[in-house]
Amino acid sequence: MKNIALDTTKAVQFLKAGTVEAYEPKVKAAQEALENGTCEGNDFLGWLHLPSEITEEFLNEIQACANTLREKCEVVVVAGIGGSYLGARAVIEALGNSFAWLVGDKKNPTIMFAGNNIGEDYLAELTDYLKGKKFGVINISKSGTTTETALTFRLLKKQCEAQRGKAEAKDVIVAVTDAHKGAARAAADKEGYKTFVIPDNVGGRFSVLTPVGLLPIAVAGFDVKALVKGAQDMEKACGKDVPFAENPAAQYAATRQGLYTQAGKKIEIVCNFQPKLHYFAEWWKQLYGESEGKDGKGIFPAACDFTTDLHSMGQWIQQGERTIFETVISVETPNEKLLFPHDEENLDGLNFLEGKRVDEVNKMAELGTRLAHVDGGVPNMRVSVPQLNEYYIGQLIYFFEKACGISGLLEGVNPFNQPGVEAYKKNMFALLNKPGYEAESKAIQERLAQEK
Numbered sequence: 001m002k003n004i005a006l007d008t009t010k011a012v013q014f015l016k017a018g019t020v021e022a023y024e025p026k027v028k029a030a031q032e033a034l035e036n037g038t039c040e041g042n043d044f045l046g047w048l049h050l051p052s053e054i055t056e057e058f059l060n061e062i063q064a065c066a067n068t069l070r071e072k073c074e075v076v077v078v079a080g081i082g083g084s085y086l087g088a089r090a091v092i093e094a095l096g097n098s099f100a101w102l103v104g105d106k107k108n109p110t111i112m113f114a115g116n117n118i119g120e121d122y123l124a125e126l127t128d129y130l131k132g133k134k135f136g137v138i139n140i141s142k143s144g145t146t147t148e149t150a151l152t153f154r155l156l157k158k159q160c161e162a163q164r165g166k167a168e169a170k171d172v173i174v175a176v177t178d179a180h181k182g183a184a185r186a187a188a189d190k191e192g193y194k195t196f197v198i199p200d201n202v203g204g205r206f207s208v209l210t211p212v213g214l215l216p217i218a219v220a221g222f223d224v225k226a227l228v229k230g231a232q233d234m235e236k237a238c239g240k241d242v243p244f245a246e247n248p249a250a251q252y253a254a255t256r257q258g259l260y261t262q263a264g265k266k267i268e269i270v271c272n273f274q275p276k277l278h279y280f281a282e283w284w285k286q287l288y289g290e291s292e293g294k295d296g297k298g299i300f301p302a303a304c305d306f307t308t309d310l311h312s313m314g315q316w317i318q319q320g321e322r323t324i325f326e327t328v329i330s331v332e333t334p335n336e337k338l339l340f341p342h343d344e345e346n347l348d349g350l351n352f353l354e355g356k357r358v359d360e361v362n363k364m365a366e367l368g369t370r371l372a373h374v375d376g377g378v379p380n381m382r383v384s385v386p387q388l389n390e391y392y393i394g395q396l397i398y399f400f401e402k403a404c405g406i407s408g409l410l411e412g413v414n415p416f417n418q419p420g421v422e423a424y425k426k427n428m429f430a431l432l433n434k435p436g437y438e439a440e441s442k443a444i445q446e447r448l449a450q451e452k
């Protein structure tokens with residue numbers, strides 16, 4: 001079986017000769033620190049060997065729970081935010097039919113995502129859609145107290161119980177949360193929901209290969225064993241004893257840090273030429289953004305969908321400030337085959353494409369973009385993925401996770417915490433007069449009065 005492959009040649013040409021190679025000892029040290037648990041954030045290294053530690057029994061338990069939800073529900077709402085949301089959505093959208101919710105062939109339950117915003121219209125429209133439907137809920141939160149998810153879950157739990165009765169609702173509500181702590185755990189234990197544990201030592205953004213991602217992915221009808229197999233193979237391919245030049249995670253981490261520190265490239269744009277990968281980039285954005293954006297440092301993780309965004313962001317990328325580089329996730333072969341038809345009249349002038357696969361046009365767009373952007377001063381890396389299937393998505397996940405751990409350590413930060421995200425929450429709770437925030441509430445009201 002082929003592996004995903006990284007090509008850095010069109011990025012390295014923007015660096016002084018030997019720049020990437022010079023990272024070898026630092027990368028080695030980072031890998032040792034990860035393996036030995038001697039780096040900062042070492043209480044969150046459970047992701048490192050997670051793929052190879054997953055057992056067949058555990059995957060069978062996930063599948064059994066997924067089968068129950070699949071049998072009993074026409075819709076399953078996956079409630080979660082950040083690391084408790086993006087991984088599942090990334091995989092489900094990458095592998096699913098682009099129009100899954102319209103296909104309606106009843107082979108799979110419709111998967112809906114919530115708990116990832118506080119939009120009143122969104123929640124009102126969701127609960128309205130669910131009226132009269134046999135729906136279930138997967139409530140995902142590591143802390144068990146995240147506002148967006150908790151607020152959504154209260155609404156969904158009440159509606160599910162009202163529509164199906166408390167006894168039946170108990171069978172179609174599943175909690176994925178901490179083993180002991182948090183409101184989601186307390187509610188699940190009290191109501192007797194089926195639960196899955198998010199290990200203490202796996203942070204949210206590294207948790208897609210725990211039940212956080214695996215359960216929704218299995219409910220959606222995808223093969224979680226193949227996904228895990230892909231991750232296991234990439235765990236080997238990115239292992240600490242794989243030579244630096246052959247280790248894709250090491251090469252990606254070193255190249256991006258070289259571009260950042262030496263060439264002033266402060267923004268990385270992950271690009272795809274397949275709309276199904278949109279949410280994969282969203283997952284990647286959280287992984288790298290929360291891991292590296294701290295202590296006044298960090299490459300800003302951005303994403304574009306091509307060719308769509310070539311017609312909007314393409315101008316900026318080609319000629320704007322030269323602070324960006326691109327990482328293209330390129331899918332070698334589509335799963336479907338669609339040939340461009342002949343047209344007698346040729347009014348659109350497109351008969352030169354007759355008989356070609358649509359993907360051939362896409363590939364020329366990709367190559368043309370690469371040449372143009374490199375000519376325009378944008379370093380370009382490419383991750384080739386043989387096909388969009390569970391196995392290769394599993395590889396991609398682990399590749400980016402491992403590279404993220406290494407890259408954050410090269411940058412000199414703790415890649416496994418996210419202290420900065422608390423600032424807005426503290427203000428929000430103070431503004432909402434949450435019990436326990438009395439002093440903060442008083443202070444924030446005084447500040448706002450002064451700013452008037």
Ligand SMILES: O=P(O)(O)OC[C@H]1O[C@H](O)[C@H](O)[C@@H](O)[C@@H]1O
Binds near residue numbers: 082084141143149205
């Ligand atoms: O799983 P939860 O505890 O609900 O957390 C969900 C997300 O929210 C937080 O604010 C963090 O920034 C994320 O790292 C986390 O993944």
